[in-house]
Amino acid sequence: MPLNVERVRMLAPGREILWRASVDSTMHEAARLSEAGCASGLVVGADEQTAGHGRYQRVWHSERDAGLYFSIVLRLAGVDKASFPVATFALGVAVAEAIQSTTGVACDLRWPNDVLVKDRKCCGILAQLYGSAVVAGIGVNVNQTAFPDEVAAIATSLRIESGREQSREDLLAALLDEIDRHCEILAAEGREAIFALFTRASSYVVGRRVTVELGGREVTGVTAGLTAEGYLRLRADDGREEIVIAGGVRPARS
Amino acid sequence: MTIEEIKELIRLVNESGVADLEVERGDSRVRIRRGQPFRQDYVIPVPAAPAVAPMPVGGPPAVAPDSTGSSAKPQTLEEGHELVKSPIVGTYYDSPSPGAAPFVKIGDTVEPGQVLCIIESMKLMNEIESEVAGTVVAKLVENAKPVEYGEALFAVRPR
Numbered sequence: 470m471p472l473n474v475e476r477v478r479m480l481a482p483g484r485e486i487l488w489r490a491s492v493d494s495t496m497h498e499a500a501r502l503s504e505a506g507c508a509s510g511l512v513v514g515a516d517e518q519t520a521g522h523g524r525y526q527r528v529w530h531s532e533r534d535a536g537l538y539f540s541i542v543l544r545l546a547g548v549d550k551a552s553f554p555v556a557t558f559a560l561g562v563a564v565a566e567a568i569q570s571t572t573g574v575a576c577d578l579r580w581p582n583d584v585l586v587k588d589r590k591c592c593g594i595l596a597q598l599y600g601s602a603v604v605a606g607i608g609v610n611v612n613q614t615a616f617p618d619e620v621a622a623i624a625t626s627l628r629i630e631s632g633r634e635q636s637r638e639d640l641l642a643a644l645l646d647e648i649d650r651h652c653e654i655l656a657a658e659g660r661e662a663i664f665a666l667f668t669r670a671s672s673y674v675v676g677r678r679v680t681v682e683l684g685g686r687e688v689t690g691v692t693a694g695l696t697a698e699g700y701l702r703l704r705a706d707d708g709r710e711e712i713v714i715a716g717g718v719r720p721a722r723s
Numbered sequence: 724m725t726i727e728e729i730k731e732l733i734r735l736v737n738e739s740g741v742a743d744l745e746v747e748r749g750d751s752r753v754r755i756r757r758g759q760p761f762r763q764d765y766v767i768p769v770p771a772a773p774a775v776a777p778m779p780v781g782g783p784p785a786v787a788p789d790s791t792g793s794s795a796k797p798q799t800l801e802e803g804h805e806l807v808k809s810p811i812v813g814t815y816y817d818s819p820s821p822g823a824a825p826f827v828k829i830g831d832t833v834e835p836g837q838v839l840c841i842i843e844s845m846k847l848m849n850e851i852e853s854e855v856a857g858t859v860v861a862k863l864v865e866n867a868k869p870v871e872y873g874e875a876l877f878a879v880r881p882r
Contacts (some may be wrong), residue, residue, distance in 0.1 A: 523821060526817075551811075554811070554845040554846075557847050581846050595848045596848065597847070714844070714869055
């Protein structure tokens with residue numbers, strides 16, 4: 470069934486929500502509205518995306534009516550521009566909180582903001598800076614019962630993990646609420662508060678054996694916390710300390 | 724510095740009509756002089772791509788850099804050329820996805836608002852756009868390398 474957007478509006482009063490049956494990517498319309506000066510918090514969502522994508526244009530499988538696919542405009546009032554990248558952590562923590570409170574499924578966070586259930590991804594977040602606004606694209610696998618072969622080993626849905634169908638409306642309302650709350654924490658208490666929440670919620674920050682691609686090299690080691698800026702410290706197997714500022718972090722094979 | 728990069732610099736020298744170009748990257752330093760009367764020195768110090776990703780020193784300034792540049796690194800430019808600088812610490816990508824064609828090549832003409840590259844900081848993607856109409860005369864950073872706040876990414880000759 471298509472999303473009952475009236476129910477979401479009732480649960481999230483005052484929120485501007487544009488909901489489409491099908492779009493190429495919710496990011497495009499949200500970016501256009503952001504640049505036209507829309508209010509912070511505006512949501513553009515769709516029951517289906519025909520060209521949903523993640524980082525590096527990787528395809529985000531957006532099956533009709535099964536997941537939540539939306540973009541949100543965040544103007545981050547009160548947040549120093551240098552801390553804007555920290556909003557991507559705040560979003561990850563917010564999504565994990567909303568999923569846990571709505572569905573009871575326990576989530577993990579993989580640096581910087583992949584939301585996982587038992588090491589499989591149930592939510593991807595892509596954020597893009599447009600002038601002075603962050604436009605975040607969020608894809609949550611809610612009621613999928615299966616995935617295409619190419620992602621079957623790395624993806625999961627909340628329905629698969631909880632064993633029952635979930636309300637997309639309730640989850641969306643909870644997500645918007647938690648996103649607001651965590652952006653307010655970032656504005657009021659600074660990035661350290663978000664890093665503390667992230668560290669508590671993520672098994673990847675300390676003591677996790679991972680492999681990371683760093684500027685074309687693959688480095689394996691054990692994670693050793695976040696730097697003051699939020700980068701991931703890695704104690705590499707060759708004894709050196711590396712700082713991960715971007716790139717995919719995955720569990721090490723050995 | 725690779726042979727390819729040196730070739731690119733020679734191309735840059737020829738295209739721009741500059742008499743003398745000097746580029747430093749970490750321990751490597753290349754100087755290219757043409758057998759013609761001097762016009763002006765063209766010095767672009769290119770920061771080394773360190774083995775360990777760099778840490779920003781202190782808190783990054785709260786304001787975006789202006790195009791005239793207040794970076795700590797000395798940048799002498801041929802008159803009329805503009806440097807496009809990174810507004811954030813992050814990773815430089817010269818194409819929208821791995822293996823795709825680069826957003827721009829040396830010699831390409833660009834329009835205001837045209838995307839030149841992406842700088843990623845912790846999954847916040849920042850598309851860097853050209854502020855001027857002109858020609859790309861130098862690409863100063865290697866794909867997928869870390870860049871500092873205010874680091875020069877491109878030189879553009881406005882038309």
